[in-house]
Amino acid sequence: MQARDFFNPALLELDNPSQRGADLTVFEEGDTQAPGKYRVDVFLNGEMVDTQDIEFSLQRDAEGKDSLQPCLSSGMLESMGVKVDTFPVIKASGQCVNLAQAIPQASATFLFNQQRLNLSIPQAAMNSTARGYVSSDKWDQGIPALLVNYSFSGASNWARNNETTDSDTYFLNLRSGANLGAWRLRNYSTWYRDGEGQDHWSSINTYLQRDIIALKSQLVLGDSTSPSEVFDSVPFRGGQLASDDEMMPDSMRGYSPVVRGIARSNAQVTIRQNGFVIYQSYVPPGAFEINDLYPTAGSGDLNVSIRETDGTEQNLVVPFASVPVLQREGRFKYSLTSGQYRSSNSDVEDTPFTQGTGIFGLPWGATLYGGVQAASKYQSLAIGWGQNMGIIGAISADITQAWAKPENAEKDNGQSYRFRYGKSFVETGTNFSLASYRYSTEGFYSLQETLDTYTDGRSAPFIQHKKSRAEVSLSQSLWEGAGSLSINLISEDFWNDNRRSQSASVGYNNSWNSVSYGFNYTYSKNGYDRNGERDYFDDHIFAFNVSVPLSQWLPNSSVSYSMNTSRHGSTSNRVGLSGTALPNNNLSYNISQGYTSQGQGANGNAGLNFRGGLGEINVGYGYDRSQQRLNYGVQGGLMVHENGLTLSQSLGETVALVKAPGAKGVNIMNQTGVTTDWRGYAVVPYASAYRQNIVGIDTTTMPEDVDMTLSSQTVIPTRGAVVRAEFKPNVGQRVLMTLLMQGGAPVPFGATVTNEDGNASIVGDSGQVYLTGMTGSGKLNVKWGNDSSQQCQVSYSLVEQKENTGIRLMNGQCL
Secondary structure, eight states: OOOOOOOOGGGGGTTOTTSOOOOOGGGTTSSOOOOEEEEEEEEETTEEEEEEEEEEEEEEOTTSOEEEEEOBOHHHHHHTTBOGGGOHHHHHHTTOBOHHHHSTTOEEEEEGGGTEEEEEOOGGGBOOOOTTOOOGGGOBOOOOEEEEEEEEEEEEEEESSTTSOOEEEEEEEEEEEEEETTEEEEEEEEEEEOTTSOEEEEEEEEEEEEEEGGGTEEEEEEEEEOOOSSSOOOEEEEEEEEEOGGGSOGGGSSOOOOEEEEESSSEEEEEEETTEEEEEEEEOSEEEEEOOOOOOTTOSOEEEEEEOTTSOEEEEEEOOOOOTTOOOTTOEEEEEEEEEEOOSSTTSOOOEEEEEEEEEEOSTTEEEEEEEEEETTEEEEEEEEEEEOGGGOEEEEEEEEEEEOOTTSOOEEEEEEEEEEEEEETTTTEEEEEEEEEEEOTTOOOHHHHHTTOOTTSOOOOOOOEEEEEEEEEEEEOSTTSOEEEEEEEEEEESSSOOEEEEEEEEEEEEETTEEEEEEEEEEEEEEEETTEEEEEEEEEEEEEEEEEOTTTSTTEEEEEEEEEESSSOEEEEEEEEEEESTTOOEEEEEEEEEETTTTEEEEEEEEEEEETTEEEEEEEEEOSSEEEEEEEEEEEEEEETTEEEEESOOOSSEEEEEOTTOTTOBBTTOTTOBOOTTSEEEEOOOOTTSOEEEEBOGGGSOTTEEOSOOEEEEOBOTTOEEEEEOOOEESEEEEEEEEOTTSOBOOTTOEEEOTTSOEEEOOGGGEEEEEEEOSEEEEEEESSSSGGGEEEEEEEOOOOSSOOSOEEEEEEBO
């Protein structure tokens, strides 16, 4: 036997020998808490899967030690990926499964001080799911809501010479919508008043959207654009059903090769890329495959290490490179579009068309893709192949055959050939983000080129009939401390005007002791056919910039200098100061002064931007040789929901509504400027769709009369949803009450005190208990045993105070 430390609870009764204390046996082991319902973060094999209320009961293990064990239902375990049908005990247990007894080698550990439940379940008892997988039954379609995003800006211009005139201009951008269930209605409109006082209203697009979970797709009805993986993107008004990559786990999105190998024992598999460990797991003896690597954007081969139990190690290299079209093995991505072509030119006819595309990931790093487009005046077929070629890189090649009938022209046909290449050379630090070349025969027209010609004689727009386009994007990391170099090249020419457009840019960036600087050079050349002779216009632009932090003298600020000059233009120099202020960096500022050659003279700008919980406001002033300008603006969002109206910062596609009634002026964690309003509501303007988002309350900013048991919530919204993160603050006074029984003896140590809202506290030494959220008057139930003699009630009344002075001290008589 082994001795252990023991505290005799009878010692708590020394001052009151005639009074029997509370039952404290549950705490005697020192690492146990009272059974009951607790809200916990659930971690399965080291990865957080949920946050929920779970009932815990006191259970004794094989060693005779008591611990709190969770009551897990069979449905809960099944949603976590447990093979429930394999374990009859789970089915028989129904709503309260003893995990350790139901699944061999499984365990549940409750870390009370962290409110965290660690579940350990052998991989053999789990269904195969991708890393980062979130079950679709946990996706939240959100609450009904009306949404408006607004951005208003205005400017007053005053002329400084006869070259310009005084004017006032205004611009309003509105993105509004409504959510009901899984449906999202959206509209984008603008209003503009020009310098002559003329108003211009435009409705850019309107559409209705929802997700189709069974197909991992999005359905869009109304105004939208078609995907661009196979064909050029085309604006349309109609309907579209297309795959949504956001619905896939992060480890299944994009392209990454399948890693295959053979283990001789229970081996550890470690995968490194560019020297960093990106995956580690354990596999049983035999053949294995790993198909849920997170996408890495084609940046380096994979080094796989298989370490056996006897210490021996196998090593292999999986060459890896990618281009945009590549898909994982077995992944099928599709789109179906049908509607009317919607041109920005109001004179162009709304011609109906239909388009379908498909991309399928094959074994051995291959991808097959293709599509079809059909309209009364146009038809095309496309087929292509993508291949991860390992150390050589990744390529894709496709051909499109088209039959077109432009207006007032004979029917024609032709082909377009496209080639794309991507590769990262880790040894030299060279990365081809994308190199592509497309060539179209003279008889080839794209769908948009063809339909733009149909104006019913109202106008004759000039259509650029593309011949070829080549582009290269290259980045190069130099030796240590030498910075990086980037190069971009584009060349494009056309069949119908003998014109060629070329551009090139070179950039260099580096830093030294927190001072960052960069050089950029841009060359552009455009050619035109004038009377049979080609005329060229070319220009060279050079720019330099440097930024120096001033944190030692002025926090969160920096001073910068920039210069740019062009061959056919002027040279300008500018010095500026910018930074942020206020405790949460809500206020940003900038001021700059410049000078431009060729008679343009001095110019300057200054601006302030404040980002608060109700939106953003900005104001600025600028001047140059010809005019002065005062500009101003306000932007933000508003949401109407079942609990009223809430103002916010500009809203993203998917948002979260914080509901904490009575907790006003509380900051939301990791959200600059977002605070609860006077009612206790706030909007988190950006959330990730189909992912776990943790919405947290900054408890250090809560008012004196507010206390909160739970300070964070996990929400998993669908695309475009407004999900609610609901908190239950205890609003009221904070009291340290000494509870006395009849005769003046204190209530026993360890007694439980429950208020009328069901919130419980434990009595400490000398009958003292800390209570929060106390109303002006009420009753408290006190219990330290099951007998009626071990229970009593306290009636209290708090005298109203003009100012909240913190914790109040008072006595309470327990009757």
